[in-house]
Amino acid sequence: MSIPILEVCGLRAAYGRIEVLRGVDLTVPKGAVVALLGPNGAGKSTLLKVVSGQMAPTDGHIHLAGVSIHDPDPEKLARLGLCTIPEGRSVFPNLTVEENLTLVSYAGVPAEAVLETAFAYFPKLLQRRKQLAGTMSGGEQQMLALSRALASDPALLLLDELSMGLAPLIVEELYDTVAQIAETGVSILCIEQFARTALRVSDYAAVMTGGRIVATGEPAEINETMSEVILGGAA
Ligand SMILES: Nc1ncnc2c1ncn2[C@@H]1O[C@H](COP(=O)(O)OP(=O)(O)OP(=O)(O)O)[C@@H](O)[C@H]1O
Numbered sequence: 753m754s755i756p757i758l759e760v761c762g763l764r765a766a767y768g769r770i771e772v773l774r775g776v777d778l779t780v781p782k783g784a785v786v787a788l789l790g791p792n793g794a795g796k797s798t799l800l801k802v803v804s805g806q807m808a809p810t811d812g813h814i815h816l817a818g819v820s821i822h823d824p825d826p827e828k829l830a831r832l833g834l835c836t837i838p839e840g841r842s843v844f845p846n847l848t849v850e851e852n853l854t855l856v857s858y859a860g861v862p863a864e865a866v867l868e869t870a871f872a873y874f875p876k877l878l879q880r881r882k883q884l885a886g887t888m889s890g891g892e893q894q895m896l897a898l899s900r901a902l903a904s905d906p907a908l909l910l911l912d913e914l915s916m917g918l919a920p921l922i923v924e925e926l927y928d929t930v931a932q933i934a935e936t937g938v939s940i941l942c943i944e945q946f947a948r949t950a951l952r953v954s955d956y957a958a959v960m961t962g963g964r965i966v967a968t969g970e971p972a973e974i975n976e977t978m979s980e981v982i983l984g985g986a987a
Pocket residue numbers: 767772790791792793794795796797798799
């Protein structure tokens with residue numbers, strides 16, 4: 753079996769005295785899509801913050817691509833192929849689509865190649881090439897955020913609520929693209945309120961409550977056993 757792209761063991765983290773991650777164990781196999789599900793306040797976003805180096809853990813281990821990460825530092829994590837799309841719109845609103853995509857030079861990838869990939873996944877962005885990102889719809893902004901993430905040629909993408917504030921149909925479209933991205937070999941860990949949509953494109957799911965992973969399995973198993981916890985009101 754190959755080394756998992758991400759392995760988290762006994763991870764703990766706190767906001768002040770309040771412990772929010774209480775011994776998280778989670779594995780993302782290479783090339784897999786893993787949906788991280790669970791009720792509000794379970795600690796899902798906090799887990800992504802710790803794994804992406806935005807928040808320090810108080811205990812536990814993180815291995816990324818087989819490398820032990822003692823002190824998660826965003827730059828080192830990026831060099832190992834980690835890319836995060838945080839909750840909310842992570843584009844530069846006052847720059848055009850093209851500027852958003854070409855502002856940073858990604859590991860020597862020519863700007864034209866970055867644009868070509870983005871427009872191949874999202875032809876709508878080609879039509880909007882010269883438009884200010886902040887004037888586009890929420891769905892188009894998330895397309896741009898995904899395209900910017902792809903420009904860094906990630907090994908592991910962390911997606912926090914891609915669907916935030918979007919209509920169900922747009923969410924379905926975005927996740928169709930997430931599935932296409934995964935087919936190219938990119939591993940993906942996604943938090944999603946639209947649990948059924950996320951499960952549709954996932955290889956595995958993990959359910960988190962109270963700062964711990966309480967179930968993991970293939971989508972069908974999770975669907976059957978954990979439906980009350982995770983599918984409650986969400987589509
Ligand atoms: N910056 C913060 N300071 C203090 N407490 C926080 C902070 N961010 C989150 N929390 C608390 O930590 C707990 C876990 O929050 P987190 O956002 O990780 O959960 P979540 O599973 O992602 O839920 P949601 O879907 O509501 O974002 C919650 O009780 C939340 O109130």
